[in-house]
Amino acid sequence: METGELDISSPSEMTKVSVAVRVRPLIEREKKGDAQIHWQIGPQDLRPFDPEAKRIVPNSSTYTYDHVFTQSTQTQQVYDKVVSPIVKQAFKGFNGTILCYGQTSSGKTHTLYGSNDDKGIILLFADHLFQQIKADETGRQYIIKVGLIEIYNEKVSDLLNSYNPIELQERDGSIVPHGLEELTVFDIDDWKKVTERVQRERKIGETRMNKESSRSHTILRVTIESFDLTSNGSFDEAQENSEQSPPLTTAVLHFVDLAGSEKQSQTGAEGERFREQVNINMSLSVLSRVIQQLSEQASVSSFEGRSSSNDHSLAKAMVNSMVRTAPRPRFINFRDSKLTRLLQNSLNGNAYISMVCNVTIASFEETKSTLLFAQQAKKIQIRPKQNRFSTKSEYDKKLKELHWLRIVCSLLY
Numbered sequence: 001m002e003t004g005e006l007d008i009s010s011p012s013e014m015t016k017v018s019v020a021v022r023v024r025p026l027i028e029r030e031k032k033g034d035a036q037i038h039w040q041i042g043p044q045d046l047r048p049f050d051p052e053a054k055r056i057v058p059n060s061s062t063y064t065y066d067h068v069f070t071q072s073t074q075t076q077q078v079y080d081k082v083v084s085p086i087v088k089q090a091f092k093g094f095n096g097t098i099l100c101y102g103q104t105s106s107g108k109t110h111t112l113y114g115s116n117d118d119k120g121i122i123l124l125f126a127d128h129l130f131q132q133i134k135a136d137e138t139g140r141q142y143i144i145k146v147g148l149i150e151i152y153n154e155k156v157s158d159l160l161n162s163y164n165p166i167e168l169q170e171r172d173g174s175i176v177p178h179g180l181e182e183l184t185v186f187d188i189d190d191w192k193k194v195t196e197r198v199q200r201e202r203k204i205g206e207t208r209m210n211k212e213s214s215r216s217h218t219i220l221r222v223t224i225e226s227f228d229l230t231s232n233g234s235f236d237e238a239q240e241n242s243e244q245s246p247p248l249t250t251a252v253l254h255f256v257d258l259a260g261s262e263k264q265s266q267t268g269a270e271g272e273r274f275r276e277q278v279n280i281n282m283s284l285s286v287l288s289r290v291i292q293q294l295s296e297q298a299s300v301s302s303f304e305g306r307s308s309s310n311d312h313s314l315a316k317a318m319v320n321s322m323v324r325t326a327p328r329p330r331f332i333n334f335r336d337s338k339l340t341r342l343l344q345n346s347l348n349g350n351a352y353i354s355m356v357c358n359v360t361i362a363s364f365e366e367t368k369s370t371l372l373f374a375q376q377a378k379k380i381q382i383r384p385k386q387n388r389f390s391t392k393s394e395y396d397k398k399l400k401e402l403h404w405l406r407i408v409c410s411l412l413y
């Protein structure tokens with residue numbers, strides 16, 4: 001396996017969150033303000049740079065990641081390294097989450113939604129998705145559903161359905177966005193219609209909030225259901241046990257564009273804007289806490305795992321003292337914000353996760369805070385499970401759904 005690649009060779013094994021840092025080019029405001037360069041970018045790391053002395057800060061830390069993308073990187077490269085492996089797994093029925101994190105104006109929206117001359121992850125994903133479906137000659141059928149969720153001031157709503165409120169409900173141990181309308185797309189043309197709506201609704205959202213930067217978290221939720229119709233709709237029990245192509249799989253992909261945090265002292269925000277900022281900073285700090293708790297849990301359990309394999313009394317004593325000094329959290333604070341509650345299933349390990357942490361080299365403190373968050377995230381361990389349907393009745397239900405969806409879509413488009 002190439003260094004830094006997402007480890008998907010053995011899905012039932014523990015693996016880690018893939019963490020990338022993307023450095024955006026300097027923007028006009030920074031160029032005009034004679035911005036100073038505070039970071040030196042290496043192939044897989046960043047180091048603090050002293051702009052006065054024009055050298056790396058002596059004895060400073062090196063921040064290392066799975067991937068570091070420089071100012072000249074196109075989003076296609078980010079997609080190939082960070083998103084594409086997750087999408088390939090989604091075709092086999094594994095959930096995935098792609099999370100863009102960073103301070104305000106660090107390039108999160110650019111990375112996800114792109115610009116005229118640099119396609120964003122969402123469009124690149126659509127190209128990839130429908131190419132894969134077209135190239136599949138096995139006769140498998142796919143149902144693709146898309147929903148767009150907004151979290152604004154701790155309220156969860158459906159951006160594709162008049163901002164209807166969404167309730168986060170727990171079902172069979174999973175958190176589901178109850179009330180979310182999901183649109184079914186059969187090909188790239190359907191997808192383009194939906195993404196045009198997504199872009200429109202995001203713009204309306206921006207106007208509604210009277211803002212220049214994202215004051216809400218938006219989550220594009222894509223469900224890929226795939227099933228095998230080669231045996232003319234009959235359910236093959238033997239195939240059900242096949243690891244590679246079970247008759248029915250489902251995977252949920254989340255593309256998360258987080259609101260950027262800001263310091264009130266820097267922006268002087270008041271009134272509604274101040275309330276937005278407090279909510280954004282609160283939910284981001286809950287996310288940081290959850291990531292920290294999960295990473296602590298991972299280091300304790302991996303240490304326990306290592307020591308039990310050679311059953312050594314000294315190792316056992318060390319584990320005991322470690323558990324005493326850094327106890328495994330009794331619970332993870334998922335419920336403390338809507339964002340972490342919605343992402344609970346993913347963060348808790350049942351999804352491949354890639355984080356793109358966006359930064360600028362023109363800021364020291366804000367970039368450092370993102371880099372520290374990214375370091376914590378690197379430690380989280382995950383063990384995604386394949387989502388496969390296991391009974392003939394579930395299979396028949398899906399067949400009926402496909403049948404009706406095709407009828408409805410043929411009437412709509």
Ligand SMILES: Nc1ncnc2c1ncn2[C@@H]1O[C@H](COP(=O)(O)OP(=O)(O)OP(=O)(O)O)[C@@H](O)[C@H]1O
Pocket residue numbers: 023024025027071102103104105106107108109110111115212213214215258259260261358
């Ligand atoms: N890789 C890039 N290449 C060129 N321009 C970029 C890149 N990344 C960001 N930018 C530009 O930087 C500015 C800020 O980017 P963007 O709006 O994506 O930030 P953000 O992190 O989403 O901000 P916020 O949290 O405030 O919404 C925009 O003008 C965007 O076009």
